[in-house]
Amino acid sequence: MAKKKEPAVIDLNKRKKKMKRGAHFNIGAMIFLLIFIYMTFYVYTYMTRKKVQFYEVVEGSIVEDRKYTGIALREEKVYTTDQAGYINYYIREGKRASVGARICSLDETGSMEQFLEENEAAAVELESEDLSSLKKQLASFSLSYDDEKFSQVEDGKYALEASMMEYVSFSALDSMEAAMAEAGVNFHQIRAEQAGIVSYGVDQYTDASGTACSYSDLTPAAVTAEAFERSGYSRIQTKSGDLVEQGAPIYKVITSDEWSLVFPMEEDDIADYSGKDSLTVTFPGYDLQLSGKFSVITGADGKSYGQLDFSKYMVQFESERFLTFEISADTTTGLKIPKTAVTQKQFYLVPEDYVTQGGDSSSQGFMKETYSQQDGSSSIVFVPTTIYYSKDGYYYIEISDESEIKAGDYLVKPGSSDRFQVGQSAALDGVYNINKGYAVFRQIEILTSNEEYDIVEKGTTYGLSVYDHIVLDASTVTEGTIIYQ
Secondary structure (H helix, E strand, O other): OOOOOOOEEEHHHHHHHHHHHHHHHHHHHHHHHHHHHHHHHHHHHHOOOOOOOOOOOEEEEEEEEEEEEEEEEEEEEEEEEEOOEEEEEOOOOOEEEEOOOEEEEOOOOOHHHHHHHOHHHOOOOHHHHHHHHHHHHHHHHHHHOOOOOHHHHHHHHHHHHHHHHHHHHHHHHHHHHHHHHHHHOOOOEEEEOOOEEOOOEEEEEEEEOOOEHHHHHHOOOHHOOOHHHHHEEEEEEOOOOOOOOOOOEEEEEEEEEEEEEEEEEEEEEEEHOOOOOEEEEEEOOOOOEEEEEEEEEEOOOOEEEEEEOOOOOHHHHHHEEEEEEEEEEEEEEEEEEHHHHOEEEEEEEEEEEHHEEEOOOEEEEEEEEEEOOOOOOEEEEEEEEOOOEEOOEEEEOOOOOOOOOOOOEEEEEOOOOEEOOOOOOEEEEEEEEEEOOOOOOEEEEEEEOOEEEEOOOOOOOOOOOOEEEEEEOOHHOOOEOOOOO
């Protein structure tokens, strides 16, 4: 008899435990996967989201310095020689000479120069004071150099050569005078006829007719545009050892510490400086600031020029004809914002006397005339409106698709039957304020600017305040853009 198979016994408890373990593992993995996907998406969107940088409004100022180039005019007299010969100087450039002081000497045969070359005792070294002066000249030239005015290089070269030669000649000739007299070297000495500052650079310019004119004879009233042209400028710089012809200019004497700077002026300059009788100027490279008497003059050509008169520091510029300087204008103070934050927006213009308040609120707005689509009857409704600016009797209100006031709408004047049709518009300068987390246009009044910043009026009704946050680059957002910090 066959044995009966016993039915398989299934342990339900073990099976349930196994199922629970499997189900628990699958749910946990799914939750983890969802969290991972969410975090990956969040990181990706954060990394790829367009970043909006902001700027915190602060108080600041801009000093408006304007750069000009003028010609220096002094009381100076040029002296010429009545005979030809080799010239040697006794007084250094820029030194003051008294009446009767030895200025230079003329040697018709050149025996003086030969004597100096043959005598080693005539060889001299520059003193530390002379070297220091040459270094200052080089530093000043370097700081004031402008690539657009390359002709300044020639002027600088003349000035340095003159200084170098005068230092050497002064020391050599002064020490060897007795020896030359014993050797029978004859030379004609030229002495100062009047006291003043000695200079060896004699310059001139070409006028409109092509005639050469000396700057030494030029007065402020006789100035013309040609006097400022470097292309017609020439300078004679006589040095020790040069052969000069009869009648050639050999030196000049500046007889007064009074001197003037004359410079061309545009209409804007005249308007800005009108009413001022003095101006403060700075000379780049000289570390010098001066205040001078100011006036606007009319030149011989009918053009307007500025004239600055000074009573000191003439010696510092005695060898300069063209001087670059800056006029320190008034400092403008206000709210300082980057130029990149500024944008423009168009607004409707509505007369100020059309504004009113809602019947049960303090909101400002306008009474708008509306028409029924069914029977065409008209009615007046109050429309709350944000006002951005007020100027010349008009309020500036927003132009947008969401606005309830659009071009062509009629507004009714409170307490009157007068109507105004919306349509006239104008642009305002402004920035996007993000204090509330989204971009809101705020109008600004620009007082002055430089290459990087604008100074805007503070305390305006619809404008900015200190510590407001604004969008650094206005081109990256639009009105209402939500800002993620």
